[in-house]
Each structure stands twice: as structure tokens, then as C-alpha cells.
Amino acid sequence: MARTDAVRHTPWPLPRPPQREELEALFRREGLVPRWWSNGPGERYAVHSHPYHKVLYCYRGAIRFGLAPDGPVFDLGPGDRLDLPPGTPHWALVGPEGVTCVEAPRG
Template sequence: MSIEDLARRRFRAEGLEPQAWSNGPRFHYPSHAHPYGKLLVCVAGSITFHTPDGDVELGPGDWLDLPAGTAHSATVGP
């Protein structure tokens, strides 16, 4: 079973609705925040999230729990 399938199964078991997205290499998300918490799981490639507490690099199988209101930007890996 793939990382994505495992993540979807676990999220749904907890009553969450997983959503997938992807971007090309070096795509940059500008700084922003959400009024809700976000649990981010990298299923392929890599992405670095830039937060006030420092950078967090995610690769396949890694995850990041962002509390509501946390400012962050992100850069997709090569």
C-alpha cells in the first residue's frame, strides 16, 4: 500500500477529509496562515516549509502538524 493510501485511510478513520495536491520543482508558496490546523504529509518528492520556528524539510512519509494561525511559506524540492 502506498504512503498516500495509508495516509488517506488513517485520516478518514479519524473523521478527517484528506486532500492531495502537487506542484512542479521549485514552486514557492508565499507566506500565509490558515484559520484551522493542517496536518501535511509528503507522499513523494520533497518540500520545505518555512515557519517562525525554522525550516522543516519533508520527504516521502514525513509529516508536519501546523496549528491554526501559524504563518508559513513553502518551497517544493527539485
């Protein structure tokens, strides 16, 4: 199991939302191949983990990630980034307007 203190939430630094091309360029700079996905309002992901380091940006809407079982909660809005080390148990809840995210595995 991953250490929850290794999870990193990075807020978007600019006063405007990101453009698609900006987020894709950030992934390319790290040598990552982005994959886009969307979910409707209120959709949930049960507790799960990944065998890889997950790099994720929220593009539009909002999503809440929580570390299981009772770890910290991270609210992501447009441009915010979440890094989840391999094996980190987490859940997610999509905000009331839905969400579009882009993510990539590292390693």
C-alpha cells in the first residue's frame, strides 16, 4: 500500500481555466501520453487503486478524490492536478456539473 503523504494535490496557478492544449503540453513535457474522460453529475468511483503512478488534471467541472479508508479529501476544479502513487486506495465523486479530466500513467 502506498503512503498517503506521497499523494500530491497541485492547484492551477493561473487566474483563468486551462486550455486543452496547455494540459496536453504539460503531459508531453513529462513524457506522458494523456487520455481524456468525462463523467456525469454525481457519478461515483468505489475504492480502488492502480498499479501505476496516476497523473490527473481536472479540465472542466469538479471532482472530489478521497484516500481510503479515512484519509484526506482533495477537491479538484479546472486545472488542478492530483498525483497518486501506485497502490494508493482512493475513491472519487463527480461534482454537480459533471467533470472532464485528462490523465496518464507514469511508469
